[in-house]
Amino acid sequence: MSASSSAKSGINFGRYILYTLLALFCIYYLLPLYVMVVNSLKPLSEITSGGMMSLPQELTFAPWQNAWSKAQVGVEATGLRPYFINSIQMVVPAVALSTLLGALNGYVLTKWQFRGSTILFGLLLFGCFIPFQIVLIPMARMLGLMGLAGSVPGLIFVHLVYGIGFSTLYFRNYYAAFPTELVRAAQIDGAGFFTIFWRILLPSSGPIAVVCIIWQFTNIWNDFLFGASFSDFDSQPMTVALNNLVQSSTGVKEYNVHFAGAIMAALPTLLVYIVAGRYFVRGLMAGSVKG
């Protein structure tokens, strides 16, 4: 009796330590967000007078308006809005296309295997791990040759090429666990290559598609290097514009505007996680258990 109750209190004690630790970590990770939010809602004077951690005494949305449509980014005072639009125009097609092509690749690599398909998959995987820096110069040359240099379509192309490796990996592993008998049944029923893909495989790919979309969206939205390397002033993505906003040397540094801009840049990925996060975990689990 006494042994079991003392073991139980031991467990409880352990739990308290664990929860305390987790709570501390939680605060540690949330603190930056707190700092960003409160400071983006203060007048600049409150920040410069040393009140970084305190709540705003005078609540103002002016920094947000500034960051969105008035602040000096690069040479013109356009705010971040055009660059936000650039990023959307880049990320939506890039994510959609890389996910779709990854699904198609995964379908071929598992259900229509051909000589050398394993090697091809190996090479695609290898492509995932080539450091970005290595491809910068060859890619710049390629984009130049294709007439896509310094444009949003050029950025879409770069991210598409880089994204295919990972999206193929996701879908290949998911489809490897997808029963081949279904494909054979559909063949006998008279469905062709693309019909089987559209009507049978894709409708059952929800969980892995969510994983892939979140992954690609976060990576492409947050990318800075490709954005900085392959864009012109009018095609810069949000990340690069944010950097220009923060780095602009004219006048006083408007920290509150910077904070607001940074939150704007982070918001879409945050939103994607909140909306699809549940499916993300579920999809990862499904892949690992079945694959």
Added chain:
Amino acid sequence: MGFLDIKNATKSYGAVKVLHETNISIEEGEFLVLVGPSGCGKSTLLNMIAGLEDITSGEIAIKGRSMNGVKPAERNIAMVFQSYALYPNMTVKGNISFGMEMHGMPKEQREPRIAQVADLLQISHLLDRKPGQLSGGQRQRVAMGRALVREPDVFLFDEPLSNLDAKLRVDMRTEIKKLHQKLGTTIVYVTHDQIEALTLSTRIAVMFGGYVQQLGTPKEIYDDPANMFVAGFMGSPSMNLFPAKIVAGANGPAAEVTLQAGQTAQIPFANGAMSSHEGREIILGLRPEAITDKDGADRNSQSVHIVECPVEVTEPAGSDTFVVTQIGGKDVTGRFRADVNVKAGETFPFAFNMEKAVVFDPKTEDRIR
């Protein structure tokens, strides 16, 4: 030329030949069962008929038309898979109509056929459900419905019952047989279960190691096995196979066997069979129902011989009692009437019905006739 002709068909994966020259010809309306242990090439042969696997050499023809190079969808076949392979994202109705839709049949023509098949298989109330909401038996029916609705020349079944529990399996077996009798379509059916093979088929191909070991009616396969593999694989409990020697007995050739205590006994063959093989070492095959107690022996047989054998084990099984003795170092099981009073340890008269005896060569394992 038959309805379905398989001529010298082979299949190799790289250097490995998984199906050796196979020749099978069946008539319209036949129920051919391919039976054999796992890995013997049954599914491979079925998939070759379906067109899901290429033929390495040889030819497969349906209704006299060579199917080499013809796509699965254009062979006018339908297939039921072991896992049922129902499309998980479609309703039962969607599953059944998918094939017709792919073959370009207009919706007005599909509807009555779906209704008819659903009625036949008693799944009308399930049409709007998804496969995930069905029990194993219901999925099985839907899979059959999907095949039936196409009205194909040949039905192909790949172990359709092996995912069902024992009771349901027996029920569905009967239903498949009824369905075949009602519709009269040609069926090729793969199973590893020899009872399914015997009960369903009009003809059986017993396969092992990529070869068709024997092709024949259930009765031929059961009574007249071509080799020791077929003899041992078909029937449950399986055929007793024990070593013996052919000697010249008082009433013609006899099988000399060694009983448990080391003493020998001679059991004469029926009708003077095996006279040309005297002196030869053989394997003697007798099914459990040909080894009985004295009163349980077949009254029509002219060749029942009694041998006193020591009883090792008795296994009451309700309707019968299986009694085990040892002959030539092998366990030999007899099927006795349930009310025979026989105990382990004592010696008991066993009645051997030699009209049913089959003889094999111990080296080649082939039949000696």
